[in-house]
Amino acid sequence: TAVATGTKVRNGTIAIDASGRALPNLFDLARASGRMTGLITTGRVTAPAPARFYAHAKDAADREVLARQLVEAANIDHVFGGGGAGFHPLAAERARRVTPTSAFLLLWFRGEVWT
Secondary structure, three states: OHHHHOOOOOOOOEOEOOOOOEOOOHHHHHHHOOOOOEEEEEEEOOOHHHHOOOOOEOOOOOHHHHHHHHHHOOOOOEEEEEOHHHHOOOHHHHOOOOOOOOHHHHHHHOOOOOO
């Protein structure tokens, strides 16, 4: 988080300060200045390291929260990386968890999924 926000935070959190307030990250600053943004990773896009550039979370290990923020709030122009199975509607079922919405379907209906 120190690289993405310029502020050192408690281990295990993503871009929030000690009082729980969200810290602006590089993507927030780029958007505010009218720039396009993109994220490229060889790992999962919901892993804690790349998530530090778009998410704000109390638990860096909660991939569902990170995926939801990536889809609903991050406002990133281009995202390339792994972990696509985590966005598939059946992934939660395979993991024996049921989620009310599917990140995959949200992206699909927004026209942001290409096969």
